[in-house]
Amino acid sequence: MRPTGQGVSKLKGIAAATLLATTLPMAAMAEDGNAIKIGMITTLTGGGAGIGADIRDGFMLAIDQAGNENVEVVIVDDQRQPDLAVQLSDKLIQSDKVDLLTGIIWSNLALAVVPSATAQGKFYVSPNAGPTQLAGRGCHEKYFNVAWQNDNLHEAAGAYTTSAGYQNAFILAPNYPAGQDALTGFKRMYEGELAGELYTRLGQTDYAAEIAQIRASGADSIFFFLPGGMGISFLKQYADSGIDLPVVGPAFSFDQGILQAVGDAALGVKNTSQWSKDIDNPTNKAFVESFEAAFGRLPSLYASQSFDSANLILSALSKADVQDADAFRAALLEADFSSTRGDFEFGNNQHPIQDIYVREVIQEGEVFTNRIVGTSLTDHQDVYASECGL
Amino acid sequence: MSLILLVEQVLNGLQFGVMLFLMAAGLTLIFGVMGLINLAHGSLYMVGAFAAAAVAAWSGSFVLALIASLAAAAAFGALIELTIIRRLYDRDHLDQVLATFALILVFSEATRWVFGSFPLFLDIPDALSGTVMLPGGIQYSLYRLTIIVIGLVVAAALFLLISKTRVGMRIRAGESDREMIGALGVDISVLYTLVFALGAALAGLSGALVGAIQSVEVGMGEPVLILAFVVIVIGGIGSIKGALAGAILVGLTDTLGRTMLPWAFTTFMDASAANTVGSALASMLIYVLMAGVLIFKPNGLFGSA
Secondary structure (H helix, E strand, O other): OHHHHHHHHHHHHHHHHHHHHHHHHHHOOOOOOOOEEEEEEEOOOOOOHHHHHHHHHHHHHHHHHHOOOOEEEEEEEOOOOHHHHHHHHHHHHHOOOOOEEEOOOOHHHHHHHHHHHHHOOOEEEEOOOOOHHHOOOOOOOOEEEOOOOOOHHHHHHHHHHHHOOOOEEEEEEEOOHHHHHHHHHHHHHOOOEEEEEEEEOOOOOOOHHHHHHHHHHOOOEEEEOOOOHHHHHHHHHHHOOOOOOOEEEEHHHHOHHHHHHHHHHHOOOEEEEOOOOOOOOHHHHHHHHHHHHHHOOOOOHHHHHHHHHHHHHHHHHOOOOOOOHHHHHHHHHHOOOOEOOEOOEEOOOOOEEEEEEEEEEEEEOOEEEEEEEEEEEEEEOOHHHHHOOO | OOHHHHHHHHHHHHHHHHHHHHHHHHHHHHHHHHOOOOOOHHHHHHHHHHHHHHHHHHHOOHHHHHHHHHHHHHHHHHHHHHHOHHHHOOOOHHHHHHHHHHHHHHHHHHHHHHHOOOOEOOOOOHHHOOEEEEOOOEEEEHHHHHHHHHHHHHHHHHHHHHHHOHHHHHHHHHHHOHHHHHHOOOOHHHHHHHHHHHHHHHHHHHHHHHHOOOOEOOOOHHHHHHHHHHHHHHHOOOOHHHHHHHHHHHHHHHHHHHHHHHHHHOOOOOHHHHHHHHHHHHHHHHHHHHHHHHHHOOOOOOOOO
C-alpha cells in the first residue's frame, strides 16, 4: 500500500504548508526588526508538481524554524507555463508589493521572469534554475542563484566519466535550452570519444528507438540528462533492454522524488550532485531529520536548495533592511548562513562556488536513496562567471 | 545503419503504433457514434495507469492490475458519461471542448489529492521482463512484443465486435443515422453509455500497459491524447480500420523519422549539427504526414465523405 501511504503523508505536508502560508501574514504585524515580503512562484500543479512541492516545503521549513515573525511568504502556482509565471510575478510585485521573488524551477520560466523582476528593482533568489544567459553577460546585481549554473552538474558528470576510465560514451538529452546546456557541459569536461550524441523530444516517454541505437553504437558508457518523468521512463526501459552498460547522469534523474517510481532499475547508478542526504555536517543532519518529521518523506536536492535559499535570505535580513538595496545585496553576497552543503560561497556572478559529489543509488530498507562515493569537482565555478561584469 | 537495427526500429514503431491504436480506437468510436470531441480521453488513460499501479502495489499481480485498469477506466467513463457528457451531445463542439477540458483539470487534481504529486511505481511483471532473441539475431524486449500482440488481438476483437455482432450493428447504425436508430426502438442512451465505457476501458488498458515501461504520473495522458487525435484525423474519423492504419503509420513515421533523419543528415553535415536539425525535423514529421494526407484525402484514409 505504498502509494496510498505516500498520498496521505503528502496531504499532511500540503496542509501544513498551506497553514503556514495563511497564518504568516497575520503574524507579520509585529514591527520589530527588518520585515520582508517574499513572493514564491513555483510549479504546484501539472507535470513537475513534485519538484514544486519540495521547493515549497524546504523553503517553508526554514522559515518556520527561524520563527521570524517579520517574514511573510506568498506562494503562487505557475503551472510550468512561462506566460503565467510572468503574469504572477507582475501581480506579486505590483499588487502584493513583495520585496523579493524566488521559487522558479524551470530555466525557460526563469528567463521569462527574472529580467523583468530585477528591472523593476526586486531581488530574485533562485532555488533551482540557473540558465547560462543569466550567469554570463546577462548577470544582474539583484539576481542570486543558490543552486548551481545549469552546466555544473553535467560538467561534474563529464569529469567523473573521464576519471572512471570510460572512453566511448553515448550521450543524450532533450532538445531544449537546458538539454543543450547539459550536453555542452558534459563535453566540456569529458575527454574520451563519443559513441553517439542524441537530442530527444522534450516530454518524450518512449525511448525504444534511442535504446536500440545505444545497443548498436558500441558505447562503453551512457550519460543522460532526462529530468522528471522522462528519466523514469528511460531508466525502466533501459533496465528491461538487456543492455548492461554503466550509466552516469546528473542528480535530477535520481532525486528522492522519482527514485521510488524507478525502483531497482536505478540501483548502483552514479550521479553527480552538489548535495546529498549523507553530507556530514550538523545543519544537513538537522535538515534531513526535521524535513522527514514534518512531511513524512526524505528531502530531495530541490528541497535542500530552497532550504538554503530561505536561510540565505534570513541571514541577510538579520543584517540589513531589504529597503536599503545596497546593504541588503552586500548581506546576501556574504552568504553568512549555515548551508546544508557545508561551505557555501558566491562567485562574482552571484552563483555558487562549490564542491560537486558523485553519488550512488542504493536501497535502505524499503526506500531507494543516494550515498556519496566521491568528489568530482572541488570549489567549482561556472565558466560564464568571467563574462559577467560584476 | 544495419539491417538488424532497422528491423528493431520497425518493431519499435509497430509497438508505439499499437499503443496509439488502443487510445485512438475509443476516441474515434466516441466521435463517430456520438459526435463528441472528448479531450478527457487522456485522463481515462491516466486513471487506468494509476488504478493498475495501486492494485499492483497492493496485490503484486500484474494480471489483476490490468483488470483493475479496465474496470476503473470503464467505471469512470460510464460515470462521466451519465453525469456530464450526456448533456453535451446536442451542444456544439466548442462547448464539448470546454467541458471535457474542465474534466481534464478535475481528473488531474483529484488524482493528485488521492495519490500525491510524486510518480508511482509500476513495473513489468517478472515473467515478461528481459529480452528474447528473434530470428536473425534481433534482441527484442519481451514486454514490448507482448504489447504488440495484445494490441493486435484487441484490434481483431474490436473489428469482429463492430462487424459481426448485434451491438456492433447498432453502433454502426448509430454512426450513420442517430435519429433513425432511436425511432426503431433501440435505447440510444444505453448504447452511448456502452460505447463510452468501451472506449474508456481501452484507454485505461493502454495506460496500464504503457505505465509499466513509462512513468505513472499526473498529466501523463495529454501528450498521448494529441497523438491520438492526429491518428484519427489521418485514419478518418469514426473508422476503426482507419484508427489502426493511422496509428501504425504514425508509430512507424515517428520512430523511424527520429532515428533515420539525424543519421541521414550526417552524410552532409557534421554530427552535432545534423543531430540538432534532424531531431527538430523528426518531431514535426507526423504533423507533416497529417497535412499530406489531408491534402489528398480530406476525410482521412478511411473516412466517409
